[in-house]
Amino acid sequence: MLNKTLLIAALFCLSSALFAQDNPSESGIRLKATVSAAETPLNRTVELVLRLTWSGDLSRYEISPFDDPLVTNLKVIGSGSSNRVAVEAGQPTAVREYTYTLQPQSLGMAYVEPMIIRYTDTGSGEQYYLSSGRIPIKVVDPIRESLLKRPILWLILLGAAAVIAAGLVVRRRLLKRKEMQNQEPAVTVRPIEETYLEELRGLFDPSDFSSDGSPIVEKGSRLLRRYLQEKYEAPGLEATTSELCEFLYAGGFDELFINKVREFLTNADLIKFSGRTIDRNEAVTLLGVAEAILQSGLRGEIHRSA
Amino acid sequence: MTVDIQAINAKIERESAFVEKITSQVSKVIVGQRYMIERLLIGLLSDGHILLEGVPGLAKTMAVKTLSAAIRTKFQRIQFTPDLLPADIMGTTIYEQKTGTFSVKKGPVFCNLLLADEINRSPAKVQSALLEAMQERQVTIGDQTFRLPEPFLVLATQNPIEQEGTYPLPEAQVDRFMLKLSIGYPSREEELEIMRRMTRLETPTAEPVVTPEEIVAAKKAVHEVYIDPKIENYIVDIVFATRKPSQYGLNELDELIAYGASPRASIYLSMASRAHAFLRRRGFVTPEDVRSIALDVLRHRVILTYEAEAEEITAEEVVRRIINKIEVP
Numbered sequence: 001m002l003n004k005t006l007l008i009a010a011l012f013c014l015s016s017a018l019f020a021q022d023n024p025s026e027s028g029i030r031l032k033a034t035v036s037a038a039e040t041p042l043n044r045t046v047e048l049v050l051r052l053t054w055s056g057d058l059s060r061y062e063i064s065p066f067d068d069p070l071v072t073n074l075k076v077i078g079s080g081s082s083n084r085v086a087v088e089a090g091q092p093t094a095v096r097e098y099t100y101t102l103q104p105q106s107l108g109m110a111y112v113e114p115m116i117i118r119y120t121d122t123g124s125g126e127q128y129y130l131s132s133g134r135i136p137i138k139v140v141d142p143i144r145e146s147l148l149k150r151p152i153l154w155l156i157l158l159g160a161a162a163v164i165a166a167g168l169v170v171r172r173r174l175l176k177r178k179e180m181q182n183q184e185p186a187v188t189v190r191p192i193e194e195t196y197l198e199e200l201r202g203l204f205d206p207s208d209f210s211s212d213g214s215p216i217v218e219k220g221s222r223l224l225r226r227y228l229q230e231k232y233e234a235p236g237l238e239a240t241t242s243e244l245c246e247f248l249y250a251g252g253f254d255e256l257f258i259n260k261v262r263e264f265l266t267n268a269d270l271i272k273f274s275g276r277t278i279d280r281n282e283a284v285t286l287l288g289v290a291e292a293i294l295q296s297g298l299r300g301e302i303h304r305s306a
Numbered sequence: 307m308t309v310d311i312q313a314i315n316a317k318i319e320r321e322s323a324f325v326e327k328i329t330s331q332v333s334k335v336i337v338g339q340r341y342m343i344e345r346l347l348i349g350l351l352s353d354g355h356i357l358l359e360g361v362p363g364l365a366k367t368m369a370v371k372t373l374s375a376a377i378r379t380k381f382q383r384i385q386f387t388p389d390l391l392p393a394d395i396m397g398t399t400i401y402e403q404k405t406g407t408f409s410v411k412k413g414p415v416f417c418n419l420l421l422a423d424e425i426n427r428s429p430a431k432v433q434s435a436l437l438e439a440m441q442e443r444q445v446t447i448g449d450q451t452f453r454l455p456e457p458f459l460v461l462a463t464q465n466p467i468e469q470e471g472t473y474p475l476p477e478a479q480v481d482r483f484m485l486k487l488s489i490g491y492p493s494r495e496e497e498l499e500i501m502r503r504m505t506r507l508e509t510p511t512a513e514p515v516v517t518p519e520e521i522v523a524a525k526k527a528v529h530e531v532y533i534d535p536k537i538e539n540y541i542v543d544i545v546f547a548t549r550k551p552s553q554y555g556l557n558e559l560d561e562l563i564a565y566g567a568s569p570r571a572s573i574y575l576s577m578a579s580r581a582h583a584f585l586r587r588r589g590f591v592t593p594e595d596v597r598s599i600a601l602d603v604l605r606h607r608v609i610l611t612y613e614a615e616a617e618e619i620t621a622e623e624v625v626r627r628i629i630n631k632i633e634v635p
Contacts, residue, residue, distance in 0.1 A: 237633045240594040272635065273534045274311040274590040 029054040029061055031117060033132035035102075042104050043142035045077065048112055050098040050132065052119075058083055058094040064118040064127075073110035073139065074102040104139040111136055193298035196227045200291055204284070213283025214271050220287045221268035227294065228261070241265040252305035257296065264289040314532055314589035321527035322587045324516045331376040331512040336369050337503060338496035345487050345602060346373055346461070347585060350521060351528045352577040354484025355440050355460040357425075357475075357606065361467055364489045365500075370421045370461050377521060378514035379418035379457070386428040388471065392435035399448040410447050415439050418455055418518060422462040426472040436460065437479050457521050477565075477609060484574045485599075486606035488622070524584070531580040532590040536635035538576065541596055545572045547628045548608050556631055562614035562624055567607035575603045593634040600629050 029052060036047035048069065054061055068076045078101035086093050104110055112135040120127050200223055203216050222237075225244070229236030234247050241262065248258045267286055271278055278286075296302055325347065332343050342358070346369065349356040358366050367383065374381030384395060397413035414420070415436070422436060439445050443454045462483070464475075480486070492500060503510065543554065549566030551559035575596065582595040601622065608621040 235630070238630055240592070240597055240634055242594055243597075269592050273537060273592050275532050275534055276311050 029119065029128075029130065031130040031132055033112070033115065033135060035112065035135055035137055038136070039138040039140055040104055041140055041143045042107060044104075046074070046102045046104070046137055048100040048102055048135070050100075050115065050117075052096045052117070052130070053093055055088075055091050055093050057092065058085060058096070059122060060094065062120045062122055063096060064120065066115070066117055069100060069115050070113035071102060071111065072113065073105050073108060074112070074137070075105055077101050077103045102137075104137070107139050107141065109136055110139050191298055192227070192230060193294045196223060197291065197294050197298070199223055200287065200294065203287070204280075211279055212277045213280040214276065214278055216280070216283045217268050217271045217278065217286055220283075220290050221265060221272065224261070224264060224290045224293065227297075231297065241269055254303050257293070257302050260289060260293050260296075264293065311532060311589055314530060316589075317527055318531065318584055318589040319587055321524050322584055324520050324524065325585055325587070327515040328373070328376045331515050332369070332372050334510045335372040335512050336365055337500045338492045339365060339369060339489070342366075342369055342487060342489055343373070344585060345485055346370065346459075348578050348581040348599065349461070349485055350377075350457055350459050351525055351584060352484065352574075352581040353457075353459075353525065354574055354578065355462070355482065357480065357483040357486045358461060358463045358489055359466050359486060360463070360489030362465060364491065366461075366463050366489060367421055367423065370419055372512045374419040375512040376514060377418070377516045377518065379518050379521075380416075380455070381419045381421070382414040382417040383421040383423060384414055385423045386425050386432065388427060388429065390428045390432050392432055395432065395436055396439065396445050397447045408448065410450060410452075412447070412452065413445075415445060416452070416454065418457055418459065420458075420460045422460060424465060425462040426464050426474055429473050430476070433473065433475060433479060436462075437482050441482055455518075457518060457525065480606045481568055481570055483606065484578060485602040487602055488605070528577075528581050528584045531583050531588075533576060533580060534590065534635075537579070537591050537593065537596060540593060540632070540635050541572055541575050541579070543632050544596070544600055544604075544628060545569075545575065547632055548604065548625070551628065554628070554632060556628060559624060559627065562611055562617075562619055563608060564611045565609040567604055571603055571607045575600060578603055597629055597634075601625055604628075 032049075032051045032053070034049050034051075036049075037044075040046050050069075052061075052063065068079065080099045082097050082099075084095050086095055102110075102112070114134050115132045117130045117132075118127060119130065200220060203219050203223070225236035227236070228234040228244065228248075232248075232251065232253075234244060234251075236244065239247065244265065245258055245262045248261065264286065267289075270276070271286075328347065329343065336343065345356060348354070350373075360366060371381055371383075384390075393413065395413050395415050397411050397416070399408040400411050401407075402409050425433060425436070439454065440460050443458055445452050445454065491497075545567050547554040547556060548563060548571075551557070551563060578599040579591045579595040582599050583589070583591045586595070604625045605622045608624055610619065610621055610624065614624070
């Protein structure tokens with residue numbers, strides 16, 4: 001243990017004596033240690049860059065692994081390394097960089113202690129050492145943080161803006177809907193019975209003085225069948241009178257309604273298919289049954305069991 | 307045109323009085339089968355022969371025999387077999403040794419009601435001979451032509467479940483039957499009653515209540531039943547829809563029907579509807595009459611395509627769709 005310590009101390013003295021800071025080694029490899037700022041506020045960080053350069057390709061020297069730099073009043077909070085080959089004065093030059101992020105700990109002076117880097121010449125197999133000097137950094141009072149630089153504030157501001165924007169959109173939509181409701185006229189659904197009643201009344205042409213009322217009955221019969229088809233989805237136009245009544249029975253309609261339908265359609269069939277002619281008064285009387293059916297539909301008096 | 311419907315109704319009322327008597331006599335023997343009995347009467351009243359299709363044991367023969375007994379008519383039953391000859395039905399000329407002349411021996415076709423049992427078991431020449439008699443209502447034996455008696459009705463039966471060793475009736479010959487009836491099984495209650503009635507020591511029989519003359523008079527009355535042009539158009543619409551379904555909004559049937567019904571269908575549908583109205587004791591035809599008989603008139607006249615057969619769609623189903631689609635007048 002003692003021998004090891006003595007060896008390190010001897011090497012340190014030797015290197016201090018042989019190499020100045022950033023000076024090139026005998027073999028042409030150079031070490032340069034720099035910091036991003038010689039003075040830094042307490043609430044900022046400093047970048048320490050160790051740059052090794054040598055002419056030739058990267059494989060000419062093998063850099064032995066080394067620990068993080070020893071620091072005083074600083075804390076290593078991040079590190080990284082990179083290799084590249086550049087051309088300097090027409091010669092290819094290999095560059096290897098080690099970067100450390102240092103966080104000051106307290107006001108006053110801070111130091112990056114000298115570093116010793118061991119490397120091997122891959123050609124000869126011999127080992128050499130490089131060292132950097134002690135780098136001082138002055139830590140001064142922290143600077144005041146701009147409020148806008150705090151992410152949390154940005155998040156709060158963005159959130160508030162989003163809420164306000166959403167509120168505006170909703171308010172605009174509500175206003176628009178209200179405006180549309182005010183503008184649109186109230187849609188009233190006209191019961192289909194009214195349409196059919198109007199059509200039924202229109203069958204009687206006051207200017208028609210013909211004595212035969214059977215065409216009116218025929219039209220009235222078709223009208224009622226259309227109504228039953230539209231209102232109750234009955235096979236009004238394809239089914240015979242008895243089939244239609246059977247459908248209504250099966251549908252659970254009340255018997256009074258079915259009897260009225262049967263009465264009207266049976267009488268209408270009699271007139272339509274027997275070749276009989278009837279006078280207009282008789283036709284009016286018969287169509288009165290159809291009108292009564294439509295009226296009861298209008299009043300909602302047609303019931304069906306579930 | 308003004309029709310004196312009161313007079314027609316009165317006449318129909320009078321002439322159709324026997325219907326109830328026949329029905330009650332037939333009901334003494336036959337349980338249920340009202341549909342078949344009614345169709346037999348329709349055939350009888352409108353000169354239309356009937357093809358009955360149904361499995362054995364459904365009282366087809368008994369119904370015809372009972373109807374014949376109730377009408378006091380001559381009934382004959384011929385069991386069609388593969389070795390039957392036309393002469394076995396029509397009759398033949400026989401050489402009389404004593405007189406040295408030929409005399410005519412009339413066959414069983416000379417009757418009022420002829421039951422051709424299992425008509426599809428005899429070859430085409432026998433079927434054709436009978437169908438000719440049905441159409442012409444006369445039979446020629448040797449050099450003599452004989453009119454068949456009035457009324458003359460052929461009721462032919464077919465068994466739908468046996469096809470081996472049969473000679474199916476060609477479409478043209480099936481078309482000569484006015485109605486093709488599909489006879490179904492009786493209900494449970496009816497079967498119970500059949501069992502009780504037919505296992506008694508003395509089975510019931512029908513009494514003759516109508517004469518053939520009354521039937522002939524009723525046939526004339528049937529021709530007088532009023533059929534409105536609206537109904538005639540409805541009939542033609544139904545028949546045309548079997549030929550050109552797409553014109554009636556039945557595009558899906560275009561690919562299913564190979565041949566629609568012939569004009570004979572319109573004639574028979576009109577006649578059968580009149581007879582149906584007559585049985586209802588009504589002097590005019592309504593769409594109800596047409597619809598209730600249309601299936602029996604059309605089911606054997608619509609010839610389906612291979613596509614329809616592949617999809618197992620029956621002619622009956624096609625006709626039903628047509629009837630349910632065509633608007634009633």
